Amino acid sequence: MTSKVYGEERRQQILQLLKTSPVPQTGSGLAKKMNVSRQVIVQDISLLKAKSEPIIATSQGYIYMQSQTPAKNAERLIACLHSPEQTAEEMRVIVDHGAAIKDVSVEHPVYGDLTASIMVHNRKEVAEFIEKITSSQSFYLSQLTEGVHMHTIAADSESVLDDVCQALNDKGFLIKDE
Incomplete structure (x- = not known):
């Protein structure tokens, strides 16, 4: 225009x-x-x-958000812990196993729960996300909580989510119940 x-x-x-x-x-x-x-x-x-x-x-x-958009059949909230330098690796593990990263959230001592929509589905979008953080000199929400954060992840099946969680656990990114 x-x-x-x-x-x-x-x-x-x-x-x-x-x-x-x-x-x-x-x-x-x-x-x-x-x-x-x-x-x-x-x-x-x-x-x-x-x-x-x-x-x-x-x-x-x-x-x-179109109501006719096909939704993933399964969602899971996962708790993670890692350094800022490991963010790209964490995200690639999730998308490489066939899941989407819907959001990231942290529990802030003053504001309470803070959630940001990410909507990342593949490696290209992971790279774009990381580049935006870097080029804007921003920081990851997880840096507010010494690396502790949660993601809502979505996939076509619970078994895909199980595979994602196993892969994240193998990398040491998943916080497990003790």
């Missing part, structure tokens, strides 16, 4: 773009299309979420 799009019209266009896009849309990309700042897009997304639009922010960008 060459001219600035205003208010509700812009939010409706953003919503339409998200609903029809097969890939996540970045805030910067949406800002360019609407000829506004990324901060305006962040505010628009917040307003759309406040109207109960099922938009989530992932490490790849914004996505609209």
